[in-house]
Amino acid sequence: MSLPWLLLLLHPIFSYSFIYNTFKSNHHNPNLTLNGIADITSNGILKLTNVSTHTIGHGFYPDPILFKNPDTNKVVSFSTAFVFSIVPRYRKLGGHGLAFTIAPTKDFIGAQPSQYLGLVNVTLNGKASNHLLAVEFDTVQDFEFRDISDNHVGVNINRMKSVNSTNAGFFIDGNSTKQDLCLHSGKKIQAWIDYDADKHQLDVTLSIYSNKPSTPILSVPVDLSPTFQDYMYVGFSSSTGVLASSHYVYGWSFNMNEKAESLDLDLLPSLFQFKTNKKRFRIWFMASIISAFCIIVIIVAVYVTTKKFNNTEVAEYWEHDLGPHPYSYKELKEATKGFSHKMLLGFGGSGKVYKGVLPDSKMDIAVKRISRQSKHGEKEFLSEVSTIGRLRHRNLVQLLGWARNKGELLLVYDFMANGSLDKYIYSSNNPKKILTWDQRFKIIKDVSVGLLYLHEEWEQTVLHRDIKAGNVLLDSELKGRLADFGLAKLYDHGSNPITTGVVGTLGYLAPELTRTGKPTTRSDVYAFGALLLEVVCGRRPVEVKASPEELVLVDWIWDKWREGRLLEVVDARLQGVFNKSEVMVVLKVGLMCSSDEASVRPCMRQVIRYLEGKVPLPEKLGPSCDDAVKGGFVVEIKEFAPSLMKMKSV
Known part of the structure; x- marks a missing residue:
């Protein structure tokens, strides 16, 4: 007899129910199916993740449950109640959340952590074949999925972008005002x-009390x-990121076609069980005093070490934002096979980039190893940690x-399987690296959306200041993502950025930068215009080997x-296979962005x-556009263009 029919006989249809007041195993309360780092604590609490x-x-009920009426093929009513808490590593920064999940499997093979909550990955996200319902309790605002805040409840179907969401809170009967509720308060x-x-309605209710509002x-x-x-299987999934x-679940009830039984919070286990014995209290008190003293000694030691490594002001700036190292040097060294040359992806002025595979999760990463010998390398490190560490977008x-180790600084990124865009644009005639027009046009739009996010949609304006093909990376699906924020600058919306030195790459520098040294969003747009033109034409903004009339693209x-x-300027390797109207739009937009007048x-x-x-x-397109990049700027480019040929890549 097949498993579904056997279960149908064992469990009468639509009267299936269970309740866990503890997750300790017994005859009437079978163990959950756990995977990942999930575990049951000694006092019977489901601990989905640690810090x-x-x-x-993952923690799932072990048996599948029949959700559809065989006569109508329609899902029947169901109800669940559970008690959870989220205890963050840093008091004000939760990450990433948990989800009550109904899915056709308990084994989410290939699922990713962070914003995917251990349920899907970048490829599976949004596919109807997921057959997935997830009610998320999310403590990180992910702009890729248009999260409304870093403290919200959302209903997700087959994807991590919620069909509807609201900020966490609860109602007290008799009071129509929604009470605020911090999901990562530890309560x-x-x-x-x-x-x-x-x-055909799904309701989500929250409370910090035992009774249901x-x-x-x-x-x-x-x-x-x-x-x-x-x-389908029912259970919980959770993940962490940076x-x-x-994430804890203390108790859980579930019922088909009936309301789930509410849980009495006072009867559920607690994270910490304190004894009233006076002797034990004195021992605990003395241990606390000794521990506090040890912590103070450690803090002083870390402070002294940090001061030796770097000046106190800078160390406090970025360590306060991101806390202790999420990776150890030893872990990254092992991931990159001792920073083996075989794992080398590329290198430039700030350091080398290696591919790595994390030993525990087997996750592919890219590790930028910045030399501390260069002051520019140190500044780039701090800029990237303090800038991109807080940015979240699908096109970044x-x-x-x-991590850091003695004189070395290391940054860890998502691994981009297809490397940088410039290797495809300047791949000569390697047929495997000749992008079609459709692929190029999609990458252009990907980068434009990412740049719009930086300029207008994040909490501050972010100037990238080094937009170029080498800083556009391609993932396994050839989606374009903007990278390398070592030169980025932030300022409040509506204000003006401070005057600074001229930085960037020749050929992408807006003319006004050489006069004022003051970057703006329009100087980023100028560099983006140069990128558009080179993607269409398959040649660099400044080509030193070209004839004088073709020197400046x-x-x-x-x-x-x-x-x-x-x-006639379209890359000849496309062999005339392209959408003419799309090409004309990109070229014209590129020229508009390349205007000499900001x-x-x-x-964007x-x-x-x-x-x-x-x-x-x-x-x-405008008279000022017709006079773009003239006179002294062209002379300057002609004078310094040979330096472009010295760039190294692997």
């Missing part, structure tokens, strides 16, 4: 999730029948962590524009509207 970084934990929080099959904080109209298979929390390369394209022969250049929001065809391009 280790980039980990996953016990009871959650109720109820699905009404007749109304009459008003849910989230009601989502949804028919789960197309999502669910006949038999930021980490311990994610900083996973960092934007000048050459303007000449072709005036002659009505603009399509005020004429479009902002305008650029995206042009690229997506939402607004037509102006018929005349």
Whole structure:
């Protein structure tokens, strides 16, 4: 007899229920199925994760449950209640959260931690074949999934972007005002999730008390029948990222076609069991005093060591934001096979980049090993930790962590399987590295969206200041992500950035930078324009081996524009296979962005509207555009262009 029919006989249809007041194993309360780093504590609490970084934990009811009525093929009503708490590594920074999950499997092979909560990965996210419902209790705001805050509850179906969400809170009966609730406060929080099959509605209710409020904080109209298979597993999934929390579940009840039984918080186990014995109290008190003294000694020792390693002001700036090292030097050395030459991905002025595989999770990473001998290397390290460490977007390369060892500084990133864009643009005639037009156009739009996020959508304005093909990395699906924030600068929206020295790469530098030294979003746009032109043409912004009239790419394209022969600049390796209207749009936008006058250049929001065809391009690009990159700037480029040929790559 097959398993589903056997279960149908053992468990009468739609009357399936269970309750855990403790997760200790007994005859009436079978063990959960655990994987990842999940564990049951000695006093019967399900601990999904600890404060280790980039980990996953699952705890699922061991048997599949029949959710669909065989006669109608519709999901029937169900209800669950559970008590959880989230205890962050750093008091104000939770990471990443947990999710009540209904899925066709207990083994989430290939699932990623961090924002994916151990349920899917970048490839599986959004696929209907996931058959996944996850009610997330999320403590990190992920802009990729358009999270509303770093303290929210969301309902996710097959993807990590919620179909609906709300800030965490609860109602007290008789009071219509929603009470604020911090998910990572460490307090016990009871959650109720109820699905009404007749109304096609999913309700989520929270409270810090044992009794269930009459008003849910989230009601989502949804028919789960197309999502669910006949038999599904129920349980919990959690993960950590650069930021980490311990995620606990104290008790859990579940019921098909009936309301789940609420849990009495006072009867559930506690994380810490204190004895009232006076002798033990005195021992505990003395141990606490000794521990506190040891901690003070350690803090003083760390302070002295930090001061020797770096000046106190700088160390406090970035260590306060990110806390102790999420990676050890030993771990990264092992991951890169001792920084073997065989693992080398590339190198430049700031240091070498290696591929690595983390020994525990087997996760692919990229490790930038910055030499401390260069003052620029130190500044770049601090800039990247303090900048990209707080940025989260699908079109930016994610900083996973960092480490340092004596005179070395190390940054750890998502591994981009296809390397940098410039290796494809300048790959000569290697057919495996010749990007199609569709691939190029998609990468252009990817980078434009990432740059818009930096300029307008994050909490501050971020100037990248080194946009170029070498700083655009491609993941396994050839999606473009902007990388290398070593030169980035931040300032508040509506204010002006401070005047600074001229930095960047020749050919991408806006003309006004050589006069004022003051970067703006429009100087980033200028560099983006140069990137657009080189992606279309397959050649560098400044080509020292070209004829004088073709030395400066934007000048050459303007000449072709005036002659009505603009399509002649398209990369010959495309062999004429491209969408002419899309190519014309990209070239024209590239010329607009490359205007000598900063005020004429479009902002990134305008650029995206042009690229997506939402607004037509102006018929005349503007007189200031026609005079772009002239005179002394061209002379300057001609004088210094040979230095571009000295760049090394692997």
